[in-house]
Amino acid sequence: MDNEKLKRELFRPSKAAKQERRGKFISFSALALIVVAVSAIILFVTMKGLAAFTQNHVNVIDFFTGRDWNPSVKGANGQPEAGALPMITGSFLVTIFSALLATPFAIGTAIFMIEISPKRGAKILQPVTELLVGIPSVVYGFIGLMVVVPTVRTLFGGSGFGILSGTLVLFVMILPTVTSMTADALRSVPRYYREASLALGATQWQTIWRVILRAATPGILTAIVFGMARSFGEALAVQMVIGNAALMPTSLVSPSSTLTSVLTTGMGNTVMGSLQNNVLWSLALVLLLMSLLFNLIIRLIGKKGAMK
């Protein structure tokens, strides 16, 4: 009779085994929660973003090519004026310009930090860039408002608000990020690459240009795309200096807007579920898709770089 009991005792999972199962379950649920959150964000923003096209029958092509943004007014064709081209253009322009401006400075600084003067790099440049990566974007926006906008106004005329100011603010904002990521890429180039090149009689610059930069290209590209993704998604710093006029930019100093700036200013002034609100969610969807695209590009670069 005791045999049965003993058998049960022996085959029962131990306390540690139960704990193990519970622990594994808890930690997996935490991970699952993150996945659910990501899926929920993508699902909800997509659903809301498509509402303007499915419920309010905004024409998709008009949305992407229309130049007039005034969703509360009906245009000549009886459709609401919901052309997002000005904002899309604005977002792309500030992103591309700021990346073009930041790239040479970031690469130059990173090379200086890692190759030319590692001591000063580690002592001054690295802590400064690391600190500046953490500066909140509103602070960049505020300085843009105080310094960049008046400077642009005196130098180039106009109100000072516009693509140029947005570009300059984003340039300074992404510079630390791109610099420190580029420095990481350079740091991961093996030391013997440098030694081999110098032993062949190459000068320092030839080594940097022909060997190190080539070897670090995937990492540097990742850094640049990462910076672009940050520029594209930045909301408040840009919104403060871009001028917030939903017009096609006619020059670099004409007030314009980006996807994010229209979202931040518009979302509070529209009623949930209305057409004016739904088209804003469509802008958010464009933003989301672009961020997914940047993500994909980074992954592709990573894969290509890894194959070598």
Next chain:
Amino acid sequence: MNAKTSNKIAVATLYLIALIVVLILLSLLGYILYNGVPVISWHFLTAPAKAFTAGGGIGIQLFNSFYLLILSMLICFPIALGAAIYLNEYAKQNWVTALIRNAIEILSSLPSVVVGLFGFLLFVVYFGLGFSILSGAIALTFFNLPLLTRTIEDSLSAIPDAQREGGLALGLSRWETVTKIIVPAAVPSIITGVILSAGRVFGEAAALIYTAGQSAPALNFADWNPFNISSPLNPMRPAETLAVHIWKINSEGIMPDAKAISSGSSAVLVIAILLFNFAARFIGRRLYKRLTSS
């Protein structure tokens, strides 16, 4: 042009670029501190903001920033720790894990305004939490989760496998090994990671303007019952944080001293983040010394 001349030119150019960048970055920091620090006073740090007249402070905003930070960390940290433990200790190298890692990457690259709008849609509107500290804390959790998970995972994976083998060889279960050996060994770098991500959360504004709201109702600092509406601890009240405050008064502020207040607030934000940075390094090093024999 021979190789030596071009080498000299190139190196000189690199010196120039590095100098320009250092000048830009230092003048940025200098500008913030030079304009902001003179504004900071005890009155400025503790007085409530004034909407139409000069002389207001940032007391409530500053309190809100810290409260929101602590609340979101309380939600975020256990989830990130659990997820990191699973990823580093249990997950097998297969497509499910790859997919999960991918999802975390995506979350970390989402623009914070999108995260904020999602929080607005789901928590503020659908769940009816309204503009509240709770909604803001959840939005910040989404914003912070991927980075914190990755930092904790890095800290865990830096612990040598010999420790795991030792634990298992002593007959501990995997979970016991993780909780009793691996996590304690990783505490210094986990804490460093937590403080650094706290700095990021502290300055975040775009995810908060439509979740924690843009208003800072008066608080009664004598009332610490979290269920009272004017209590500072009430998680259901709207709470404008310091970063949101800077944005708000610059885009639609009508107070005459908006510029001075934003300068002061920017300096407070930057100093707070500097402190977070130093604290992270200092505490990390201290704990490492105390917890290891080296």
